[in-house]
Amino acid sequence: MAKELTPRHIDYAKWYNDLIIKADLAENSGVRGCMVIKPYGYAIWEKIQQELDRRFKETGHQNAYFPLFIPKSYLSKEADHVEGFAKECAVVTHYRLKNAPDGKGVIVDDEARLEEELIVRPTSETIIWDTYRNWIQSYRDLPLLINQWANVVRWEMRTRLFLRTAEFLWQEGHTAHATRDEAIAEAELMLNVYADFAERFMAIPVIKGVKSPNERFAGAEETYCIEAMMQDGKALQAGTSHFLGQNFARAFDVKFATKEGKEEYVWATSWGVSTRLIGALIMTHSDDNGLVLPPTLAPIQVVIVPIYRGREDFEKVNEVAVNIFENLKKAGIAVKYDDRDTHKPGWKFNEYELKGVPIRIAIGPKDIENNQVEIARRDTLEKVVVSQIGLTDYIRKLLEDIQETIYEKARAFRDSMVSSADTWEEFTRLLDEKGGFISAHWDGTSETEERIKELTKATIRCIPFDQKPEEGKCILTGKNSKGRVLFARAY
RNA sequence: CGGGAUGUAGCGCAGUUGGUAGCGCACCUGGUUUGGGACCAGGGGGUCCCAGGUUCGAGUCCUGGUAUCCCGACCA
The missing domain is CATH 3.30.110.30 (C-terminal domain of ProRS)
Incomplete structure (x- = not known):
């Protein structure tokens, strides 16, 4: 049937692409290089956001929002920074359209040229540091610990869903500190937040380290990173944290009065992770049957599929299934009961495997007779029959076990690589x-x-x-x- | 931005020598089915990428656009 994935050993890139389309995570859009993130894919991003946001707040950060547009002159204030991004910036030059003379659609109104062109942010250091100048006067204003959730645009020549798109979603933290040591500590702290999040929440093992000068962020003194290993043996940078020194403070004249009354430039960091994490997630855990999701990230953790012939069967099965559904829901588990009669059980099994749902519970007439259910775990594809008694606890433990198992599997693979x-x-x-x-x-x-x-x-x-x-x-x-x-x- | 290819139904494709457009999947209706992607019957759906040209006649030939994909250089 049409839903078959290209196996990984045949063509890894095609497998990756097929999986995203068939698991309904995202698709290419009418805009070159830009993707549409579909509800199921976006639900995974929301899980990532929620957990990271919680961790950012826990470490003292606050959210804010800065403009999408950046005056061209801002970008050129920090020499290395502009050098790093100039080649991939989208530029707004006009602010008005008009009807085409031939009556066919609209054209750019040449008379509506912007005096200063605007850059669509490829990252926000410049606009943020221009703003921080007014926010920071004294050591009492420090540290300033801000994060923003935003979209950014980098005009990439070749794009791939989630891994590299012209527009992508991310978070960018931007902090200001009184001392060099404090800023370095912040950059390291956030790298550790990323690493812990990647490993515990996404079950993606990472290696923490420092970038070489060639790979360093444009405008940074030091770039820290977490690197993950994909199944095809290629590495993927999953997150970065930068110690920016006083580069942006100097470029945007952000000074503060010390306790001693001296005037000094502030010390800065920035750090970010993006929707690229979803690419890392796919290429770390998934298999030839489709997506494999760690339970912490799964929009649906458990799906219940009823099996029956005829109406009498259905009613008996349905009663038990609904009861199990309610119990799991009460236990705080994200459970879905798929009682559609428009698809056969086999179809559903394949569908939920493709979508990476960690646990499937099948209930049929045989199970009703024996007070049991059939449980299939997505990560190992193993099926077991278990009693309906104590099922909620069983499921809870199994979810934990799956989380652990896929992390260990990924770690063993990474170590072998x-x-x-x-x-x-x-x-x-x-x-x-x-x-x-x-x-x-x-x-x-x-x-x-x-x-x-x-x-x-x-x-x-x-x-x-x-x-x-x-x-x-x-x-x-x-x-x-x-x-x-x-x-x-x-x- | 260089090299290569492809644009035909929602998706994947076929379309001979130029003769008025088809297959699979998906979709809709009815029925039988339901423990690993069901089956039968019926049905709907087209600016054949766009603009010119050749011709009695163009999905097909010619010219020019344009879009997308793949391979390279650049990147989270």
């Missing part, structure tokens, strides 16, 4: 034959990193926080190195 290379031959062979992270020595220069990228398409994903000091020779140049960094081909 970290290799070491000590020679160039070994390095390139591992990249081509196995993929994954390759731990190797690097001489610390931008030129070498660039050269390795040209030769192999692999980049330094991060210098891990837990890097062990170790004398060695650079994989490419043979020059001295004091520790290994993680290379990978990446999304």
Whole structure:
């Protein structure tokens, strides 16, 4: 039937795309490079938002909202920043349309040219720091801990659903601090929030580390990141946190009076995760039958499918099913009872597997007779028959077990995808034959990193926080190195 | 922005030498079905990407646009 997914081993990219369409997460839109996030996909994003928002508030942050449009002049105030984003900015030049002279539709009114063009934000540092100038006068105003949930636009040449779209949804935190140490601590704190969220909530194991200068955010002094490993052996940056030093404070003249009455520039951070996390989620857990969702993120955690022949059967089955449904709902479990008679049970089984619903309960005449139900778990595809007595507790424990199991499975896979290379031959062979992270020595220069990228398409994903000091020779140049960094081909 | 391909029903496609548009899925109606994507019967749905041109006649040939996809350079 038409719902079959392309298996991963045949074409991983096609599998990814098929899955998104068939699980009803998102679709391409009439606008090049922009996607429509459909209700089921958006429900997953809302779960991500809710949990992250809770964690941001818990660490003292407040939400605010800054404009979509940024005056062109703002962007050019920080040299590295503008350099980093200039090539992918959408620009608003006019503010009015008029009827076309030939009567066919509308055209841009040339007389309505903006005096200063507006950039559609690719990120909000500039508009935010321009605003912070007025908010910060004294050390008493610090720290300033703000987050915003927003859309941003980066005019990408090649796009892929969730992984890289011209417009995407994200959150961006922007904080101001009195001291360098405090700002660094904030950037590290938020990276830890991301890492903990990724692992506990999304069941995605990540490696924390620092970006090399080449991969650093434009305008940052230091970029921290969490890196995840996808099933096809490619790495994916799942979140970043930046220590911005005083770069934006200087560019936007944001100073404060210290306790001692001296005037100083403030220290800044910014940090973000985006709808890209949904791409990471898909490529970490899902299989050839479709999406696999960790219970914490699943819009539907349990689905109940009744099985029956004829009306009498249905009534008996329905009574039990409704009872189970009510009990699970009362227990705070997101449960759906699918009693549609327009689709056969087999159709429903496949549909909910495609959508990654963690647990399916099937109830038929046989089960009614024996006071049991059939339970199928999505992650392992195992089916068991269990008693109707104590079912709610059983389900609750099973949800926890699924969460744990898929995380452990992903972690075991990730661990198996970290290799070491000590020679160039070994390095390139591992990249081509196995993929994954390759731990190797690097001489610390931008030129070498660039050269390795040209030769192999692999980049330094991060210098891990837990890097062990170790004398060695650079994989490419043979020059001295004091520790290994993680290379990978990446999304 | 370079290289390649493709635009025909909601989706996936076929359409011969130029002769007035079809298949599968989906959809609608009725019936039989229901423990892993049911079956039968009937039905609806088209600016054949757009604009010119050749021709008695163009989905098909020619010219020019345009859109999308794939591969490269750039990126969360």
